[in-house]
Amino acid sequence: MKPYQKIPILECGEPLTPIPLAHFAAQTPHAYEKLHAPYGKLSPYYLRETVLENLIQAQNQLQLTHANWRILIFDAYRPVAVQQFMVDYTFAELVSDRQLNLDELSETQIEELWQQVYQFWAVPSLDPATPPPHSTGAAIDVTLVDENGNLVNMGSEIDEISPKSFPDYFANSNEFPEQEYHAHRQLLFEVMRSANFQQHPNEWWHFSYGDQMWAWLSQQQQPNQRFTAQYGRI
Numbered sequence: 001m002k003p004y005q006k007i008p009i010l011e012c013g014e015p016l017t018p019i020p021l022a023h024f025a026a027q028t029p030h031a032y033e034k035l036h037a038p039y040g041k042l043s044p045y046y047l048r049e050t051v052l053e054n055l056i057q058a059q060n061q062l063q064l065t066h067a068n069w070r071i072l073i074f075d076a077y078r079p080v081a082v083q084q085f086m087v088d089y090t091f092a093e094l095v096s097d098r099q100l101n102l103d104e105l106s107e108t109q110i111e112e113l114w115q116q117v118y119q120f121w122a123v124p125s126l127d128p129a130t131p132p133p134h135s136t137g138a139a140i141d142v143t144l145v146d147e148n149g150n151l152v153n154m155g156s157e158i159d160e161i162s163p164k165s166f167p168d169y170f171a172n173s174n175e176f177p178e179q180e181y182h183a184h185r186q187l188l189f190e191v192m193r194s195a196n197f198q199q200h201p202n203e204w205w206h207f208s209y210g211d212q213m214w215a216w217l218s219q220q221q222q223p224n225q226r227f228t229a230q231y232g233r234i
């Protein structure tokens, strides 16, 4: 169990609401729908109402300094079945990218591969006390596009299983373009923080508001206050 999963959830009952995609940028088809992840009748482009309001606020903040830049929504709501599918898919990709043969791996080697997956993906838990962050409608994976609609280069792909995904990976570089990647990550971080989101410590693209991870990170930053999560699995 990760430490943030110990945070109590006091579900506030706020509904999921569709993200007005025309207001933001988004890729179609959605990355996980393209892989045939099992959404059924559900859509990834939903968020809790207040989370969506905060996201709109973040984009307004971005446009104060970067006219016509937009937040690109890579992923938002994710049913637990999709979380399970993506965790299994990521494990299989890791095995195939590294040209490994599962039958030849020891239990320890297999366990190490799973640990790498779970460094970046939440466990697809069905326990209401430990929901995967995206299954609460309070977490979002985002990047930026510029005024011409081009992806802003963050120095690594969303969902990459590598240290390059850590938000500060390029922070101490004196080289170009690494310094620029860091500046872009900082811009994303600052606009999201200005709208009360917290950033996943291992992922430059993952932010949330009001879920267990948000409460846990807020608690670290303000130890004198008591934080709980207001969004559970929905």
Ligand SMILES: C[C@@H](N)C(=O)N[C@H](C)C(=O)O
Pocket: 120, 121, 122, 123, 132, 133, 134, 139, 141, 159, 200, 203, 206
């Ligand atoms: C890996 C990424 N897409 C992601 O969403 N990670 C978080 C931690 C999650 O699985 O909830």
Ligand SMILES: [Zn+2]
Pocket: 134, 139, 140, 141, 205, 206, 207
């Ligand atoms: Zn995420």
